[in-house]
Amino acid sequence: GNSVTQMEGPVTLSEEAFLTINCTYTATGYPSLFWYVQYPGEGLQLLLKATKADDKGSNKGFEATYRKETTSFHLEKGSVQVSDSAVYFCALSLISNGVGAQKLVFGQGTRLTINP
Amino acid sequence: AAGVIQSPRHLIKEKRETATLKCYPIPRHDTVYWYQQGPGQDPQFLISFYEKMQSDKGSIPDRFSAQQFSDYHSELNMSSLELGDSALYFCASSSGLASGETQYFGPGTRLLVL
Numbered sequence: 001g002n003s004v005t006q007m008e009g010p011v012t013l014s015e016e017a018f019l020t021i022n023c024t025y026t027a028t029g030y031p032s033l034f035w036y037v038q039y040p041g042e043g044l045q046l047l048l049k050a051t052k053a054d055d056k057g058s059n060k061g062f063e064a065t066y067r068k069e070t071t072s073f074h075l076e077k078g079s080v081q082v083s084d085s086a087v088y089f090c091a092l093s094l095i096s097n098g099v100g101a102q103k104l105v106f107g108q109g110t111r112l113t114i115n116p
Numbered sequence: 117a118a119g120v121i122q123s124p125r126h127l128i129k130e131k132r133e134t135a136t137l138k139c140y141p142i143p144r145h146d147t148v149y150w151y152q153q154g155p156g157q158d159p160q161f162l163i164s165f166y167e168k169m170q171s172d173k174g175s176i177p178d179r180f181s182a183q184q185f186s187d188y189h190s191e192l193n194m195s196s197l198e199l200g201d202s203a204l205y206f207c208a209s210s211s212g213l214a215s216g217e218t219q220y221f222g223p224g225t226r227l228l229v230l
Contacts, residue, residue: 032216042223043120043222044206044208045221046218046219046220049218051216089159093219103161103174104149104161104219105161106160107158108158
């Protein structure tokens with residue numbers, strides 16, 4: 001089946017540290033890959049996405065590259081801020097039936113805390 | 117920019133009661149998805165609609181039903197509520213079903229079953 005595995009959390013870093021959150025996937029076919037972020041008490045916000053191999057998604061200083069050979073989509077940021085504290089979800093979507101519906105399959109989430 | 121609207125934001129029900137959650141997608145979005153997120157869990161797909169027809173079904177209990185109306189809003193009906201139904205319920209919308217289409221999430225409805 002289709003699944004996403006994320007780096008175990010929680011992750012605690014100091015401000016301006018380098019961030020990596022690992023994400024690997026298993027999928028039948030060619031998925032699109034996403035990173036969503038969830039701030040406390042809020043819904044999920046799209047952070048970035050990539051729809052084909054070697055694509056790089058980027059937003060707000062975060063980057064992730066779709067690596068088909070390693071089935072990975074690791075999230076990176078060069079210098080984190082306190083405001084980046086949130087839960088980060090890696091997700092994939094696939095065409096799942098003849099109609100083309102593309103439900104999201106999420107990883108378990110990684111809680112990130114940035115200390116000043 | 118307009119976002120996905122969900123109502124109510126919070127709901128408290130007793131066991132065996134019913135609940136109706138509403139979702140208003142972003143204007144001109146024709147696809148709606150429902151997800152359930154238990155405490156400390158990742159969101160799990162329940163059901164989706166495209167152009168008012170059910171397009172996919174996930175781990176949705178038989179006690180739940182949903183539909184999408186002519187104005188594209190959607191309602192999730194939950195009956196015979198159980199304690200385990202306590203969760204955050206998200207609605208998301210997108211424009212069409214193309215591969216890689218972004219789903220935009222609403223703020224969620226937090227359901228507590230006592």
